[in-house]
Amino acid sequence: MNPPLSRRDVLRRLGFVAGMWWAARAEARDIPGDSVYQLRAQLTDQDGRSFELSSLRGQAVLVSMFYSSCEQVCPMIFETIRLTLLALPVADRERVRVMMISFDPARDSVAVLKATAEAHQCDARWALLRAEDAEVRRIAAVLGVQYRRLASGEFNHSSAIELLDTEGRIAARTGTLGAADPGFVKAVRKALSRQA
Amino acid sequence: MALEIVRRATRIVVCAAAACGTAMAADFITVPGGRFASVLPQGPVPTVSVPVEVAAFAMRATPVTAGEFLAFVRAHPEWQRGRAPAIFADRRYLVDWRSPVLLADGGAADRPVINVSWFAARAYCESERARLPTWLEWEYTAAADETRRDARADPQWRRRILSWYERPATTSPPRVGGAPNVFGVSDLHGVVWEWVDDFNALFIAGDSRVQGDPDTAKFCGAGALSVIDRDSYAVLMRIALLSSLSAADTTGSLGFRCVRPGGERP
Structure with missing residues (x-):
C-alpha cells in the first residue's frame, strides 16, 4: 500500500505534469511553418525502433532518399555524405546527423536496412529509415524529391542531398555526387554554428 | 416490419442530410479496370510503352468544389x-x-476549388476516406469520351480537348457538372488541371535523344522517362505542368478530385 501523499507532494506532482504539458505544447507550437518537421510521419529505423523526423530537432541533419537494391547512384549518395562529413573539422563531424529514407518499403525491411547500414559503415549518426508507401510519397514531397517505381522493381529518382537546419528547414541542397561540394560543406558548418 | 423499413430509411436520409463525415456525400463512380497504354512508359524499357493492367477504382464524378472544400x-x-x-x-x-x-x-460554391496545394488536396481526400488518383488512373479515365473508353486515337477528340487550352484563362473556372464520359465521370477536360498523388513521379526527359545517355548524376536508375506519344499534346501539357510543381504550390487553375480503391462504396 502506498503511503498517503502530502499536500506538497501533490502540488509537486501537479506542477511536474503541468510543466510537461507546457513543454510539449511549446514544442509543438514552435516548429516553424516552413520546417520539414511539420510532417508527422511514422518511420522505423535500421534497428526496428520507431522514429519521428522531429526527434532530430536541434541538430544539423543531412537527408537523402535511396533504396537498398540500387546499384547505380545510391551507393554514391552514401559515399558523398561520408566525404561531406570528412570535409568537416573533426569536432563538427560528430555533431551532424544523417537521415536516409528508403523509397522501397516493400523490399527494404528493417533487416535489409541494417545490412545496408553495415555495408556502408554507417555509425550511430546515421538513421536508415522506412515508412509506408503513402508516407514515403509525403516525405519526398516535403523534400522536393521526385521518384517513380518502374515495373522492374527499380526506382527512378532525383538524387540530391539536403541539409536541414536545427529547426528542420531546408537550408542547402547539393546535386554533386562523388565528392564533397565545398558550398554545401560551408552551409553545414554554418548550421552547426547555430547549434546549441 | 414495414414500419422498421421506413424507420431505417428515415435514418439514412437524416444521416445524409446532416452530412455524415465531411460535407455532403460525394458521388463516386465505379471505373472498371482494364488494359491501358499510358503516354508515359510503364514497362521495363523506358522508350517502349507496354499496356498495363489498371485495377478498378471509384472516382469522384466531378472535381472537388469550393463549397465542399x-x-x-x-x-x-x-x-x-x-x-x-x-x-x-x-x-x-x-x-x-x-x-x-x-x-x-x-x-x-459549385466551381472547382483552386489554389490548393497537393498536401491540402491529399488531406481533403483523406477526410472522405479516399485518396488522390494516381497519374495512371487519371489518364485512363480521361482517355474516354461519351461513348468510348479510349478515344485518344480520334483526331476530333484531340482537337476538342486542345481547344480548351486555347481558351484564355479566366479568373474563375466554369461550374462542375459537364457532360459525363462513358464511365460517368465529368470535367476531366475543360475545367481545371488536377493534382495526382504521384505528381512527383512524372519527371520526364526533355528530349528522347538523351535516353541512351541518362543523366545518372541527377536521376538514379534508368534515367528520366521519355514520353511515347508526342501527339497527345493536351496530356503532355498536364504532365509538364504537374512535373514542374512542388507539393506546396498552388495555382489559379489547379484543383483535384479523389478516388477510392477497388470501386468500393463509402
Missing part, C-alpha cells in the same frame, strides 16, 4: 488559409477566397 476547412481549421504551415501550402493558398472561411462570391 469550405466545409472541409471549417471542420479542419488547421487547413484554413493563414493556418496551414508554409511547407504544406504556399502564400497563394485559397488566395481567391474573401476570408479563410468565406468564398469569393455567391456563385463560387
